[in-house]
Amino acid sequence: MLAYIIRRVAQSALVLLIVGLVAFAMFRFVGDPIDNMLGQERTAEDIERLRGQLGLDQPFVVQYYRFLENAVQGNFGVSYRQGRPVIDILMERAPATLELAAVSGILAIIFGIALGVFTAIKRNGITANLIMSGSLIGVSLPTFLIGILLIYLFSVELGWLPSFGRGEVVDLGGWSTGFLTASGLKALILPSITLGLYQMTLIMRLVRSEMLEVLRQDYIRFARARGLRDRTVHFRHALKNTMVPVITVIGLQVGAIIAFAIITETVFQWPGVGLLFINAIQFVDIPVMAAYLMLISVMFVGINLIVDILYFFIDPRLRVDRKGGH
């Protein structure tokens, strides 16, 4: 167990190192920062002096090491545009994105699994077939279009829900939450449906097809031959086996939810890190872009690590190394 986790953590660290390299390399693609910092009136000495001060005369590897050293301490430099430390800006924005992603992720997982199981068990029923056809909409419509349609229907025509922003937020020691006010909760509804719909339909279709596959297995037949109740057969025997492959995809999709939040945040002007990133691109705010890249990859890698460990608890066949088995 421990060896397995250590191996996975080491792999995750390697992935982060490589992403760090990409983020770091971005600074070098956009030309020499010294040119931007010193104006037209400059001497060769000025340039050399500043280069020495900033450490830009050091070899590439040393510069990369210092970038990582700073990144680990949360120091991503100062935003070109806002003139404030990038980490402060990110921390200010992160709660909005995380709350949005959490709500849509939970909605997608709960409804995705429930509907997937339902459509698998009642695969010939009318309702199940309607749900399956409806799910095509979720899979095929682009996120921004769904967002705009929802805004048109619920904000413009019906006027029930706000079309942009987070509503009122409460500050809890540096974490601004929209969960505690009515307007905050109302503002969450449309963006989280928009963001989670694709993932929900994907999870649902996956759960359905995996479950149908599992229901054909001999051990399900044997469970029925032993006279177990349908509920036991479906939820104790079939669902657990269904979840092994589904969890991998859910893990990746939760990561995707955070990454896809860029589009939803743009449509709903949601003040999260995705919107921050889009604005950063417009202004070539490299430190913000690099930090966003690192933040997203840390989340992706972290979620995958959790998924790998979850496997361990679900599937006993992975736990063999303790006994030195097969």
Place this chain on the structure above:
Amino acid sequence: MADPVLSIRNLCVEIPTRHGILKPVDGVSYDIAKGEILGIVGESGAGKSMAGNAVIGLLNPPAHVSSGEIWLNGKRIDTLKGDALRRLRGKEIGMVFQDPLTSLNPLLRIGDQLVETMLTHLPISKSEAEKRAVAALEEVGIPGAAKRVNSYPHEFSGGMRQRVVIALALCAEPSLVIADEPTTALDVSVQAQIIALLKRLCRERGTAVMLITHDMGVIAEAADRVAVMYAGRLAELGPVRDVITAPEHPYTHGLMASTPLASRGQKRLHQIPGAMPRLDAVPDGCAFNPRCPRVADKCRQAPAPKVDGAAAACWFPLQHEEAS
């Protein structure tokens, strides 16, 4: 014979397809008495498993029982549906499948699978069920049962898993066990052990067994009576000794002649010419007539007489002196 545990009367199973109705089981009748082991033999597709599945109500749609009756302990069961049928499975009829590697849920401890089965059918507490689970594993010869209840299926060998499957099939003390090719997927060295185990447990408990196999050796070893099936119909039914040494139906005779026996010392095995007809092309009259060495006009016109009790479904059965 006392009242049979299982009594099948004129059972027909049909599968409607685009090309017409297939009859994988066509007018089969047999009884199994308390403590008796009835072997069902036949080639692949002869309808042996289909009949077993019909008894336990696990036919895969669109296959269904189209006519005939199935009686279990004096109760008609082919008409049962839903919960009544479910309660029958496991409690009254246990089933052992062919492949022990796939019939156990890989994610559940075997103890839990035993406990859930017992709790479903028996009015006992969880701790009592746990105690019985250990006893059930001990009974099927799993060493260190008290520890092994907490193991997962992948931690057992194939033979041990089949023992677990047998424990599961018997744990609610059914009066009938359907064993569908219980040894086919096992090593030859393990097959005899599993058959001996099944035989011992059922003798001790007086459980009736429907032993479905294509292996005449298994039948000779374990069964009291044997039913030979051909193209969905019963070809011959009788005590194992009679059917093996003096088969009356030409098909059974061919089957026996093509079974290798050390004592016979033959150089080449006998073959029955041709193949069993596909279900959509069963010939008129006796299904065996195109391959039968004793075929006559009557066999091509009139269906063979139905087997009743102990007999062969043949217009011109082999006489005993001829057969030997």
